[in-house]
Amino acid sequence: MQILIQPDELAARLADTLAGNAVDADSEPGGRTVVLDVRWSLQQPDGRPAYRSGHVPGAVYVDLESELSDHDREGEGRHPLPTEERFTAAMRRWGLRDGDLAVVMDDLGGQSAARAWWLLRHARFDVRLLDGGLSGWVAAGHPLERGDVVPEPGEATARFGGMPVLDIDDAAALAAGGVLLDARAAERYRGEVEPVDPVAGHIPGARSAPSAGNLDADGRFLPVEALAERFAALGATPGAPVAAYCGSGVTAAHAVAALAIAGVDAALFPGSWSQWSGEGRPVATGDAPAGS
Incomplete structure (x- = not known):
């Protein structure tokens, strides 16, 4: 299962798409390549200004708040998953057609784009x-483009079920009997700070695995061996029951991607700490999974 694409490979695919050529038979898939720009952060949730100032040529802006979340779904955390119907509408606005390859990117080492990766x-x-x-x-020496890209509508259809999902009770059970990884910064896990949610701390039994630790100093994913070693030290190995959560299910998708690179299948708890703390569930603090 290929998770990543490198800049030079993307540039070659975009050139083929622009020229209307078929991609080399040794490269999968062989259809068009559509770039989706998912710039978002807690500090700057609207990434449009940054996108308009410079993006990969042809990239379509994706709004994490309105297209990768459904705020009409109450009680499911700060960024509830969109319904299949709403995500289908978003995919079509982005111009996606059946047979295309979507490439998602951001300016955070994939930590926001991973939400789109997971949903797709x-x-x-x-x-x-x-x-x-x-x-x-x-x-890598590739150019940027300014302004907005408005593609022709696509006809792709979302068919949810391709990735494992945990609800809040599933997450509690996994924390007690499996490996539940907390992808937030270590100080939030320990309960020292909480900038967004009503309570500081972590799910009892969860283990700290900040998503930034999946990346090197250049914002690229660590090599497979390094990721596998990192996760094995936390008990996350192939075949083990593993899941990830974060503040609201965004950077947890980055953990799921990194685990997949390392050969570990993992579920996502999309409600994450925002749902857990909002429901008044038990809270642990400190460095240890069980808290103090």
């Missing part, structure tokens, strides 16, 4: 994460 995988659509994101693209 869940929708059974072929997708890759651009390794290194925007900085990797620029460092």
